[in-house]
Amino acid sequence: MSVAYHESATRGAFPVPQGAGFFVEPSTVSADRHLLGLEGMPAATMLEILDEAEAFRERWRLEGKAPGIELAGFEVCHAFFEDSTRTRVSFEIAAKRLGATSTTFGTGGSSVSKGETLLDTIHTIAAMGVDLFVIRHSAPGAARYVARQLDVAVVNGGDGMHEHPTQGLLDLLTLRDAWGGRFEGRRLAIVGDVAHSRVARSAIHGLTTLGTEVTLAGPATLMPADVELLGVAVAPSVEDAMAGADGVMALRLQRERMDAGKLPSLAEYTRVWGISAERVSTMKPEAVVMHPGPMNRGVEITHDAADGPRSRVFGQVENGVAVRAAVLARCARAARAHRQHPAKPGPA
Amino acid sequence: MSSPLRGSSRAAREGTIGDLFGEASASESSPRREDPASAAPDAASPGAPPHAPGPRGVTLLRGVRHWRTGERIDLGIADGMIVDARGLHPERVIDAAGAVVAPGLVDLHVHLREPGQTAKETIETGARAAAAGGFTAIACMPNTRPVLDTPEWIDWVRHRAAGAACRVHPMGAVTVGQEGKQLTEFLALKAAGAVALSDDGRPIMSAAVMRHALEYAKHAGLPIVCHEEDLTLKGDGAMNEGFTATRLGVRGIPSAAESVMVRRDVELAELTGGRVHFAHLSCAASFAALRDGKARGLAVTGETCPHYWMLTDEAVGDHDTFAKMNPPLRSESDREATLAAIVDGTVDCFATDHAPHTMDEKRQTFDLAPFGIVGLETALGLTLTGLVEPGHLSLERAIELWTDAPRRVFRLPSVSLDPGSPADLVLIDPGLPWTVDASSFASKGRNTPFDGWSLTGRAIATFRAGRPTFALAGTAAEALGSPPSA
Numbered sequence: 047m048s049v050a051y052h053e054s055a056t057r058g059a060f061p062v063p064q065g066a067g068f069f070v071e072p073s074t075v076s077a078d079r080h081l082l083g084l085e086g087m088p089a090a091t092m093l094e095i096l097d098e099a100e101a102f103r104e105r106w107r108l109e110g111k112a113p114g115i116e117l118a119g120f121e122v123c124h125a126f127f128e129d130s131t132r133t134r135v136s137f138e139i140a141a142k143r144l145g146a147t148s149t150t151f152g153t154g155g156s157s158v159s160k161g162e163t164l165l166d167t168i169h170t171i172a173a174m175g176v177d178l179f180v181i182r183h184s185a186p187g188a189a190r191y192v193a194r195q196l197d198v199a200v201v202n203g204g205d206g207m208h209e210h211p212t213q214g215l216l217d218l219l220t221l222r223d224a225w226g227g228r229f230e231g232r233r234l235a236i237v238g239d240v241a242h243s244r245v246a247r248s249a250i251h252g253l254t255t256l257g258t259e260v261t262l263a264g265p266a267t268l269m270p271a272d273v274e275l276l277g278v279a280v281a282p283s284v285e286d287a288m289a290g291a292d293g294v295m296a297l298r299l300q301r302e303r304m305d306a307g308k309l310p311s312l313a314e315y316t317r318v319w320g321i322s323a324e325r326v327s328t329m330k331p332e333a334v335v336m337h338p339g340p341m342n343r344g345v346e347i348t349h350d351a352a353d354g355p356r357s358r359v360f361g362q363v364e365n366g367v368a369v370r371a372a373v374l375a376r377c378a379r380a381a382r383a384h385r386q387h388p389a390k391p392g393p394a
Numbered sequence: 395m396s397s398p399l400r401g402s403s404r405a406a407r408e409g410t411i412g413d414l415f416g417e418a419s420a421s422e423s424s425p426r427r428e429d430p431a432s433a434a435p436d437a438a439s440p441g442a443p444p445h446a447p448g449p450r451g452v453t454l455l456r457g458v459r460h461w462r463t464g465e466r467i468d469l470g471i472a473d474g475m476i477v478d479a480r481g482l483h484p485e486r487v488i489d490a491a492g493a494v495v496a497p498g499l500v501d502l503h504v505h506l507r508e509p510g511q512t513a514k515e516t517i518e519t520g521a522r523a524a525a526a527g528g529f530t531a532i533a534c535m536p537n538t539r540p541v542l543d544t545p546e547w548i549d550w551v552r553h554r555a556a557g558a559a560c561r562v563h564p565m566g567a568v569t570v571g572q573e574g575k576q577l578t579e580f581l582a583l584k585a586a587g588a589v590a591l592s593d594d595g596r597p598i599m600s601a602a603v604m605r606h607a608l609e610y611a612k613h614a615g616l617p618i619v620c621h622e623e624d625l626t627l628k629g630d631g632a633m634n635e636g637f638t639a640t641r642l643g644v645r646g647i648p649s650a651a652e653s654v655m656v657r658r659d660v661e662l663a664e665l666t667g668g669r670v671h672f673a674h675l676s677c678a679a680s681f682a683a684l685r686d687g688k689a690r691g692l693a694v695t696g697e698t699c700p701h702y703w704m705l706t707d708e709a710v711g712d713h714d715t716f717a718k719m720n721p722p723l724r725s726e727s728d729r730e731a732t733l734a735a736i737v738d739g740t741v742d743c744f745a746t747d748h749a750p751h752t753m754d755e756k757r758q759t760f761d762l763a764p765f766g767i768v769g770l771e772t773a774l775g776l777t778l779t780g781l782v783e784p785g786h787l788s789l790e791r792a793i794e795l796w797t798d799a800p801r802r803v804f805r806l807p808s809v810s811l812d813p814g815s816p817a818d819l820v821l822i823d824p825g826l827p828w829t830v831d832a833s834s835f836a837s838k839g840r841n842t843p844f845d846g847w848s849l850t851g852r853a854i855a856t857f858r859a860g861r862p863t864f865a866l867a868g869t870a871a872e873a874l875g876s877p878p879s880a
Contacts, residue, residue, distance in 0.1 A: 085641070164759060185759035186643035187713030195757075206761070208643030244643060271646055272637035 078380035079178075079199040081373050082190045083209035084251040092252060096219050098372035099365065106143070106368075116375040117146030123176040124150040125168060126203070127183040132339055132363060133203055133213070137180050140370035146378075149176075164188060165195055172198045177381055178374070181205070199381040201373060207242050213338055214248025216369040218256065220362045221293060224334045229256035235287040235329075236260060236278075237319060238297030238346050239268040245338040246297055250276050263287035264297075264319060267308035284319050285328065293334040296321040296347045312345050323350035334358045452477070453860070453874075454484035458821065460811060461496035461793050469495055471817040474859035478813045490821055490870040493854060496793045497809035498530025498560070498818040500800040501770065502619075502697060503594075503673055503745035506532075506562070508554070509547070510539025515750040515838045517551065520770070521558035523748070523837035525863035527770040528796075528853030530818035531561040532748075533804060536572070537595045543567035543578045545586035552587045559863040560856075561818070563589040563806065568607050568618060572596040577607055580614040589804045592619035594673060595720075599625055601658060608668025617669040617695070617804065622655035622680065623647075623721070632761055634707040634722040642713055644760060649728060652721050653679030660687035663694050671803060672696035674747045676721040678731030685740045695742040695803050700769060700776035701843070702732045709843055715756045715763035717843045719749065722765075736795070737786055743799035746773045750839025768839035771830075776844065778824055778851030789824055817860035821871060824851040 084092070105114075122141045126134050134150060141148040151171075162170075168179060181189045182203035189202035204210040218229075225232055234253055240246045240262050253260050260278040262269065263286065274280060281287035288294055303309050326335055335357045337347055352359055455469040468479035501524065507515040515523075517534075524532050534551065536542030542551060548564050555562030566583035570576045572593045580591060591611060597620070598604045604618075611618050628651045633639050635646025656672055660683050663670045672684060675696045687694035701719065706726050709717040717723060735741045749766025756763050777796065781787045787795075801808055809818045832845040855871035856864040865874040 165757075183759070185761045187760050190712055191759050206643050207645075247641075247643060270640035271635045271648075273640050275637040276641065 079377050079384050080193045081201045081211050081377060082193060083202060084211045084214045084248045085209065087255065089255050092215065092218060092255065095215055095369065095372045095376060096222060098375065099219055099368040102371045103368040111143055113143055113145040115145050117141060117144035117378050120146045120178065120378050121176045122146045122148040122178050122180065122374065123171055124148060124180045125171070126150065126152045127164065130182050132366070133182065136366040137203065137370050140367050140374055144371055144375055146374070165192065168192050168198070169196055172196055178377055199377050201377060204244055207244055209248045210244040211248050212366070212370050212373055213245050214252040215373065216362055216366040217249050217295065217336060218252045219365040219369055220336060220358050223361070224358060225292060229253070229258045232292040233259040233261060235263060235291045235294040236297065237263045237284050237287060237294060237321060239299050239303060240264050240273065240297065241268045241270040242300065243297045249295060250278055254278065261287045261291065265309060268303065284325060288325050289328045291329045291333055293336060294321055294326065294329065295336040298338065298340065299342055299346045316345055320346055320348060321351045322348045323354050326351050326354065326356055336362055339363070452482050452484045453486045453488065454479060454482060455488050455490060455495060455821065457489065457491040458493050458495040461494050462790050469811060471857065471860045474817055476811060476813050476815045476817050486873065488870055488873055490854070492823070493870065494789070494822040494824055495811065496820055496822060497797045497811070498820045498856060498858070499528045499774065499796040500806065501529050501532045501746050501748065501773070502743065502800045502804055504532040504534050504748045504770065505537065505750065506534040507538060507750060513752050517555045517558055517562060519836060519838050521555065521560045521562060523770040523835060525559035525856045525858070526836045528774045528820040528822065528856055529560050529770060530820065530856060530858050531563060531806060533563045533565055533589055535592060535594045536565050536567040541567045541572050543570050545579065545582040548583055548586040548588050560858055563804070565590045565592045565619065567591070568593045568598060569603065574598045574600055574603055577610055580611055580616060584614045584616055588616065589806065590617050590619050590671065592621070592673070594619060594621045597621050597623045597625060597655060601662065604659060605662050605666060608662055608666040608670065611668050617671040619671045619673050620659050621673050622652045622659065624651045624654050627651035627654065633710055633718065634724050636707055636725050638707045638710055642710065647722055649677035649679060649724055652677055653683055656680045656683040660692065660694055663687060663692045664690065667693070669693040674699050674721055674745065676702045676732065677724050677728040681731055681735035681740050688740070696740065697743050697745040698732055698736065698741050699745055699747045700773055700780065701767065703729060703736065704776055704780045705843060713760040714843070715758065715760055716767060716841050718760060718763055718765055719747070719767050720765035733786055736781065743803050744773070744777065744795045745800070746770055750837055751841050753840065756841045767841050767843060768835065768837050770837060771835050772842060772844050774822065775828065775830070775849035775852045779849045782824065783850055817857050819857040820853050821855040822851065823854050823869065826850065826852055826854070828852055
């Protein structure tokens with residue numbers, strides 16, 4: 047339909063009158079002080095972040111890990127409303143290495159369990175002088191929601207099944223290392239529970255933006271509707287997805303999926319969809335094996351694949367610190383600029 | 395509080411129209427209370443005895459266009475009724491040349507939230523929102539706190555709504571507490587004034603309970619209004635299953651969650667011979683099932699809502715809770731199927747599913763925010779802009795789907811433009827451009843995805859039993875004065 051009003055139904059084209067309500071997106075949301083997701087991020091921005099991460103990695107290798115000055119005087123709060131070990135620790139280390147002061151809180155024993163809303167919790171802590179929040183939350187859209195509502199910088203540490211952008215970036219860095227810097231003409235297979243995976247969504251946005259083909263494989267019960275429209279292919283089997291690929295990413299399988307009646311048994315899943323050394327051998331010779339962790343060894347990935355010569359599982363973790371440092375540094379620069387020119391209009 | 399039954403006989407004796415609508419008549423029986431605006435004419439002619447014979451306080455709508463024929467007519471209103479305009483001595487003349495006059499709009503699907511959730515809406519504010527949208531009658535859903543599952547609560551709502559800005563026809567719950575188990579007292583609910591039965595918001599998952607409800611409702615002669623949703627298919631879903639939900643990482647609700655239940659209840663309509671009215675249909679497969687039921691001659695009817703022909707699930711944008719409702723906004727092909735079902739007559743009438751919520755409730759993450767949007771004050775504008783302007787429907791048919799059509803579905807008293815009919819009227823300027831401004835809504839609810847939209851056409855005046863309940867500033871209707879905001 048071509049009439050004018052229907053344009054309003056399309057994404058991002060809502061008419062936005064002044065003061066119309068809380069869902070009006072301030073111009074600051076898309077500014078560089080936030081990292082909310084990889085969807086829509088220009089390739090150049092992704093590559094800049096990877097370059098900066100690589101520079102940090104080099105610096106720490108050559109000069110040691112004494113705190114830098116990038117985040118000196120900057121207060122970071124790691125607000126984890128959902129359990130996390132590696133992402134939380136990785137962010138904490140990254141913030142410390144750049145000289146930030148930081149705090150971490152989880153949901154256990156905090157005011158969240160007293161019924162305080164996400165917004166009030168963040169607002170309260172922001173009032174203590176926090177400059178940037180890393181937010182992990184079970185609600186899709188939680189990070190953007192906070193960024194819309196409060197005048198604080200927000201880095202999405204994983205929001206429900208939506209996105210996990212720093213994981214996506216560390217996957218990109220790992221693949222750039224493995225692929226000699228070239229994303230075009232490569233193909234990555236992503237195997238498993240795509241439906242519930244924020245890791246898969248961020249990886250898909252990142253890789254398709256950089257020109258890498260993505261092939262998904264997994265049980266139909268764990269494949270989200272119309273996922274092809276994200277610009278990926280869905281293969282009928284793990285063999286089809288992996289044959290000739292430049293890498294494979296195994297996704298973590300949650301035991302709840304069995305309880306929800308979406309899978310008959312772990313044994314069947316492993317037999318049909320598990321990443322084994324045998325299946326790895328059908329990929330290109332230099333192809334790599336990745337897993338966002340934590341791994342269910344013997345379920346979605348076998349020992350021989352996880353610990354084999356192609357595995358980059360622990361390289362991913364190492365890259366995570368560098369990528370998160372780059373993201374924090376970038377957001378902090380923009381947040382400082384924003385504080386000096388708060389009224390400066392940005393792109394909507 | 396007098397009993398409705400006793401009140402009815404008094405209303406009939408005094409020749410008022412309250413009883414025509416089965417309304418609580420305590421305040422209907424006095425024309426002065428029914429029409430506060432009559433104070434003005436009385437003041438203008440202080441010598442007139444309060445009960446002089448012949449029409450008094452006559453209002454003349456001059457040169458308005460008949461909604462069906464399009465011809466210019468003069469319409470007289472006196473004592474709450476339409477009167478022959480010839481030879482009248484009007485005390486008030488509205489020169490609304492070009493405005494279309496029609497029977498007041500009817501919305502069969504409104505959540506008034508009272509009793510119990512008056513922070514979201516009250517009967518009074520909901521009725522004023524209705525009047526502002528051109529509605530003169532609404533049917534309200536029983537999913538209040540407590541649930542309207544006893545005749546006493548039906549009675550309570552009717553009395554509370556007696557002086558409201560539009561007629562309020564409550565629906566009673568199908569099952570006690572809307573728990574889907576024990577049937578309510580259908581006959582007593584009907585006697586108290588319930589016009590239909592519904593467990594809206596809480597689908598009756600047991601086919602056996604639905605079967606018995608349909609069988610039993612035949613005694614009462616009431617339709618069962620079905621919110622069709624298989625809860626096992628819905629799961630934790632919060633929006634339509636499809637690309638947008640996949641992109642946003644939001645759990646999806648497949649359209650089959652609705653259509654399998656529509657299919658089931660078409661079969662149960664056949665089994666029982668009961669009357670089924672399908673609420674807020676949103677997807678192609680549901681319309682196909684309804685079409686099939688009609689082809690088989692079953693007593694099945696269905697409604698759809700403006701958001702289903704105006705929007706798709708893309709409107710959820712980046713987790714916009716103002717685009718979260720149930721059934722959810724669907725795909726483009728479902729939107730096209732909705733248009734087709736409207737055009738080919740599968741859709742019997744329109745409804746809004748007006749579902750006000752507070753800002754605090756909607757100002758949450760998408761998964762936590764409640765389902766629902768307000769609709770009364772945008773319904774007509776979205777109909778004219780979305781259906782009439784692009785040529786899907788004639789103006790006459792579009793108005794019919796908000797007037798005569800819903801009256802037929804619930805067997806409400808008919809309203810016409812003929813002398814003797816209750817003067818429940820709406821004046822519509824179909825070409826008036828305007829911008830939706832949620833902050834100016836009469837409803838307490840501001841939760842609309844249409845805020846800021848430019849629409850064409852809206853109600854400029856509304857009359858309930860001759861009493862102006864809405865007049866749009868800056869139009870010819872302004873002469874009606876600013877209606878008392880009740």
